[in-house]
Amino acid sequence: MTTHATRNGGLSPAxxxxxxxxxxxxLLLGICLGSVPVAPGETFRxxxxxLRGTGGDGAGxxxxxxxxxxxxxxxVALMGASLSLCGGAMQGLLRNPLADGSTLGVSSxxxxxxxxxxxxxxxxxxxxGAGAAGTAMLSAFLSLVFILTLAYRLDASLSTNTILxxxxxxxxxTGSLLSLVITFAGxxxxxxxxxxxxxxxxxxxxxxxxxxxxxxxxxxxxxxFSRELDAFSLGEPSARHVGVDVRRTKLIVLVAVSALIGICxxxxxxxxxxxxxxxxxxxxxxxxxxxxxxxxxxxxxATFLLLADLASRVVLAPLELPIGVVTSLIGSVVFVRIFYLxxxxx
Amino acid sequence: xxxxxxxxVRRDAHALLDGVxxxxxxxxxxxLSGPNGAGKTTLIRALSRTIPYExxxxxxxxxxxxMRPAALARRVxxxxxxxxxxxxxxxxxxxxxxxxxxxGAFGRGDADGDEKIEAALRHTGLASLRHRSVTTLSGGxxxxxxxxxxxxxxxxxxxxxxxxxxxxLQHQKELFTLLEDWLKTSGRAVISVVHDLSLARAxxxxxxxxxxxxxxxxxxxxxxxxDENLRTVYGMDxxxxxxxxxxxx
Numbered sequence: 001m002t003t004h005a006t007r008n009g010g011l012s013p014a015x016x017x018x019x020x021x022x023x024x025x026x027l028l029l030g031i032c033l034g035s036v037p038v039a040p041g042e043t044f045r046x047x048x049x050x051l052r053g054t055g056g057d058g059a060g061x062x063x064x065x066x067x068x069x070x071x072x073x074x075x076v077a078l079m080g081a082s083l084s085l086c087g088g089a090m091q092g093l094l095r096n097p098l099a100d101g102s103t104l105g106v107s108s109x110x111x112x113x114x115x116x117x118x119x120x121x122x123x124x125x126x127x128x129g130a131g132a133a134g135t136a137m138l139s140a141f142l143s144l145v146f147i148l149t150l151a152y153r154l155d156a157s158l159s160t161n162t163i164l165x166x167x168x169x170x171x172x173x174t175g176s177l178l179s180l181v182i183t184f185a186g187x188x189x190x191x192x193x194x195x196x197x198x199x200x201x202x203x204x205x206x207x208x209x210x211x212x213x214x215x216x217x218x219x220x221x222x223x224x225f226s227r228e229l230d231a232f233s234l235g236e237p238s239a240r241h242v243g244v245d246v247r248r249t250k251l252i253v254l255v256a257v258s259a260l261i262g263i264c265x266x267x268x269x270x271x272x273x274x275x276x277x278x279x280x281x282x283x284x285x286x287x288x289x290x291x292x293x294x295x296x297x298x299x300x301x302a303t304f305l306l307l308a309d310l311a312s313r314v315v316l317a318p319l320e321l322p323i324g325v326v327t328s329l330i331g332s333v334v335f336v337r338i339f340y341l342x343x344x345x346x
Numbered sequence: 347x348x349x350x351x352x353x354x355v356r357r358d359a360h361a362l363l364d365g366v367x368x369x370x371x372x373x374x375x376x377x378l379s380g381p382n383g384a385g386k387t388t389l390i391r392a393l394s395r396t397i398p399y400e401x402x403x404x405x406x407x408x409x410x411x412x413m414r415p416a417a418l419a420r421r422v423x424x425x426x427x428x429x430x431x432x433x434x435x436x437x438x439x440x441x442x443x444x445x446x447x448x449x450g451a452f453g454r455g456d457a458d459g460d461e462k463i464e465a466a467l468r469h470t471g472l473a474s475l476r477h478r479s480v481t482t483l484s485g486g487x488x489x490x491x492x493x494x495x496x497x498x499x500x501x502x503x504x505x506x507x508x509x510x511x512x513x514x515l516q517h518q519k520e521l522f523t524l525l526e527d528w529l530k531t532s533g534r535a536v537i538s539v540v541h542d543l544s545l546a547r548a549x550x551x552x553x554x555x556x557x558x559x560x561x562x563x564x565x566x567x568x569x570x571x572x573d574e575n576l577r578t579v580y581g582m583d584x585x586x587x588x589x590x591x592x593x594x595x
Contacts, residue, residue, distance in 0.1 A: 009439070009442075095432055097433075227443075227446060230435075230439070230443060231443055231446060233432055233433050234429070234430060234431075234432065234435075234440070234443070235430050237396055237424075238426075238429075238492075240394075240395075240396060240415065241394065241396075241419065241423065241424040242443050242444055242495070242499065243415045243416035243417075243418065243419025243447030245415045245416075283434075287434065287435070287436070287439075288435050
């Protein structure tokens with residue numbers, strides 16, 4: 001464990017290099033492979049043309065690489081990184097390896113908002129296609145306000161048990177409302193079902209930019225609180241005893257996690273297990289300290305989701321599976337194995 | 347050094363602590379004793395600002411309620427009865443968290459950190475376990491890890507809630523001797539909850555007896571732990587019981 005760490009407890013440069021190489025390889029695979037394979041040489045030429053702004057003829061390899069696959073793989077990588085980072089943060093904050101951002105109920109709240117927009121054709125004037133994103137973000141925010149307000153009223157110290165229980169109950173409630181929406185969706189049922197299972201097909205550079213900004217702002221905030229999350233991993237009383245401002249830390253991390261998840265869900269739908277499995281794997285490899293766990297989750301999540309997205313496109317090509325189905329299939333098996341090993345070790 | 351005035355803790359209509367007042371001076375070791383439910387742990391939690399309370403607690407003339415969490419942690423360290431290791435942190439990582447209140451962003455700027463951590467490892471006999479995962483430690487070893495964290499915190503006041511609950515006799519002796527040495531540095535004080543009255547009498551410079559959330563007596567350990575006071579709070583002949591135990595040894 002410590003061989004991956006620097007003296008101040010962060011990830012070693014060698015670990016960063018390995019992560020960067022794995023991520024670059026996964027990005028390249030994601031761009032090159034698919035129902036129509038594109039050779040690496042053609043891929044690099046298309047990317048170079050895009051960087052030069054010459055644009056090629058806008059058809060063939062250039063179109064596949066620059067117009068279709070590059071924005072998609074960027075979105076996939078950013079979403080994987082975001083969801084894993086959120087999962088790692090929540091597992092530390094709530095001292096629960098089963099926790100991730102969705103435990104707050106924000107994912108399901110965001111999903112409900114977006115589903116309502118898709119099912120009933122809600123749109124924002126002047127911003128075509130932004131209806132689902134807008135309602136998802138709004139719904140995620142309202143879910144957070146609702147859960148935190150209720151938690152404050154029940155328990156002013158915002159204890160983890162209170163938040164976990166409220167998150168679970170809220171997720172069940174929104175899940176039943178989502179089923180109701182799907183029942184009444186009629187002709188819009190198919191895209192809605194596809195979206196609830198998670199999909200990043202058709203995502204563009206605008207989506208990637210939104211995800212990148214969200215990751216920079218919210219992810220940066222989460223990374224800044226690494227030491228506080230270490231202290232929370234030993235329990236709230238321990239964190240308080242060593243001088244952590246417990247309430248302030250919880251509020252800031254919860255808001256950052258909720259905002260990041262809200263934006264992810266609005267763009268890619270519900271993609272489960274990434275935020276649970278990747279931090280678990282990172283913890284096994286690099287230890288529980290958030291100085292290493294969070295950066296490892298960030299890179300690992302991006303790589304994991306890129307490979308899952310690739311699998312969703314090539315396994316049954318030309319048929320494409322929703323990415324959430326792939327992550328759930330891989331994730332549930334890996335998660336049960338990790339959970340079993342962890343419990344056995346205890 | 348520490349002044350507690352009219353401290354009360356209520357849950358619903360029930361008073362867990364009722365108007366407790368006392369002082370602790372530098373160099374003193376105050377032993378808190380009393381039967382189960384007397385309010386000893388509640389008092390430790392209130393002093394460490396873990397639970398809300400009424401009344402005032404001031405340290406060095408400053409009300410602890412006005413202190414920021416990090417400022418309070420630089421003055422007061424707390425060793426709880428039970429510890430949750432949870433994730434597989436190393437012994438050194440746990441002890442290093444004791445320096446949280448001294449570091450800036452990302453823990454930088456704590457010039458004394460490494461020295462304090464090494465001293466804490468040395469004093470608690472944990473140097474050889476520094477890279478061990480805390481999930482592999484026994485209850486007693488884990489207790490020593492969190493004690494080392496408290497020592498690394500370099501506080502003026504150490505609050506201990508039944509510190510010997512997971513320790514064998516040898517480690518009990520080592521802990522109490524270590525704390526006696528720690529107290530020799532000027533400006534420090536210890537308040538600890540103890541059930542073992544012989545330890546309280548042997549090591550405590552002062553003692554406080556709690557019963558039913560009230561402070562029954564507070565003063566020199568020999569005076570407070572008198573037969574009469576002990577009979578009042580425990581409802582039994584404590585000295586007779588302990589003599590009987592020794593005779594059956």
